[in-house]
Amino acid sequence: AQKITQTQPGMFVQEKEAVTLDCTYDTSDPSYGLFWYKQPSSGEMIFLIYQGSYDQQNATEGRYSLNFQKARKSANLVISASQLGDSAMYFCAMRGNRIQGAQKLVFGQGTRLTINP
Amino acid sequence: NAGVTQTPKFQVLKTGQSMTLQCAQDMNHEYMSWYRQDPGMGLRLIHYSVGAGITDQGEVPNGYNVSRSTTEDFPLRLLSAAPSQTSVYFCASNGAGAGANVLTFGAGSRLTVL
Numbered sequence: 001a002q003k004i005t006q007t008q009p010g011m012f013v014q015e016k017e018a019v020t021l022d023c024t025y026d027t028s029d030p031s032y033g034l035f036w037y038k039q040p041s042s043g044e045m046i047f048l049i050y051q052g053s054y055d056q057q058n059a060t061e062g063r064y065s066l067n068f069q070k071a072r073k074s075a076n077l078v079i080s081a082s083q084l085g086d087s088a089m090y091f092c093a094m095r096g097n098r099i100q101g102a103q104k105l106v107f108g109q110g111t112r113l114t115i116n117p
Numbered sequence: 118n119a120g121v122t123q124t125p126k127f128q129v130l131k132t133g134q135s136m137t138l139q140c141a142q143d144m145n146h147e148y149m150s151w152y153r154q155d156p157g158m159g160l161r162l163i164h165y166s167v168g169a170g171i172t173d174q175g176e177v178p179n180g181y182n183v184s185r186s187t188t189e190d191f192p193l194r195l196l197s198a199a200p201s202q203t204s205v206y207f208c209a210s211n212g213a214g215a216g217a218n219v220l221t222f223g224a225g226s227r228l229t230v231l
Contacts, residue, residue, distance in 0.1 A: 004159075033218060045160075045207060045222035091159055103148035103167065103211055104175065105220065107159035 002027045004092050004108035012114045013082050020067070021077040021111050023092030032096050034075040035105065036066065039089040048090075051075060079113075087115045119143050123208050123223035130198040130230045138193040138226050140208030146221075148211045149191040150175070151183065153204040154225075160207065166191055198230045 003026040013019045025034065036048040051059040051066045059066045067076040075094075079086055089112050093105040124139045142149065150165035152175075162175030166185040180202060182194040191210075195202060208223040 035218070035220075037220075043205070043225050045209075045220075047219050047221075050218040093160075103150050103165050103209075103220070104162060105160075106176075107152075107161070109157060109159045 002029070002032070002094055002096050002106045004094055004106055006092055006108035006111050008111045009109075010112045010114065012116060015084060015115050015117050016081055019079045019082050019086075019113065021079075021090050021092075021113065023075045023077065023108060025073050025075060025092075025094050027073075027094065027096060029096040032094055034066065034068070035093040035095075036064070036075075036077045037091045037093065037107075039091065039110070041088070045091075049077070082115050084115050084117060087113060089113075121208055121210055121221050121223035123206075123226050125226060126224065127227050128229070130195075130228065132199060132230060134198050136195050136198065138195075138206055138208070138228070140191045140193065140223060141189050142191075142208075142210040142221070143189065144210065144212065144221065145188060146210035146212045146216075147188070148213075148217075149185065150209050150220075151181070151191070151193045152207045152209065153177065153202075154207060155204050163193065163206075195228075198228075200230045202228065203230045204228060 005024045032053045034051045038046045049061045063080045065078045089110045091110045092108040121142045151163040152160040154160045164183040166172045206226045209220045211220045
């Protein structure tokens with residue numbers, strides 16, 4: 001069975017600082033994918049970034065990057081130059097083997113990020 | 118370009134009542150799924166579908182039924198509502214190929230069971 005652990009219930013960061021949100025995972029599947037989603041206070045779920053387990057490079061999408069350390073089973077989200085609009089709940093998620101897309105995800109408990117001006 | 122549309126946005130039920138949460142997508146996505154979100158527990162998969170006529174159970178399927186008669190629609194039925202089903206429900210869809218790893222969510226449906 002797959003499991004995602006996010007150990008930071010809440011984080012407080014000053015605007016313009018970089019922030020790292022932790023995510024560790026557990027799986028016995030040789031092939032898997034890792035995702036990060038953002039949930040603002042309005043409630044919608046917004047896809048941020050994806051990393052495949054066989055991808056050689058860490059994924060990046062604008063100010064978001066995924067620090068993938070396979071041996072440590074970690075997939076931390078790094079947000080550079082944080083903005084007030086980054087205040088939200090952030091979820092790490094994964095899919096397992098034999099699943100080629102995002103239709104069957106396991107989510108972590110989430111981290112609430114607050115950006116202070 | 119509506120994306121994934123869920124109705125209703127809010128619903129209050131009494132224990133034992135049944136209801137259907139509607140979900141429709143206009144992106145011609147093959148895959149659709151239902152999640153519930155409870156405080157402190159993240160999202161958990163209820164049921165998912167890999168195409169019209171094909172559904173499968175997720176992590177927490179008990180008390181819910183689904184069907185997929187068309188590519189566009191994926192309703193979630195609560196057979197006999199219980200207070201433990203009070204939650205926020207999200208429908209989501211994703212395509213195949215290049216879009217497979219981008220899960221598009223609906224706005225959510227908040228259900229309260231008294």
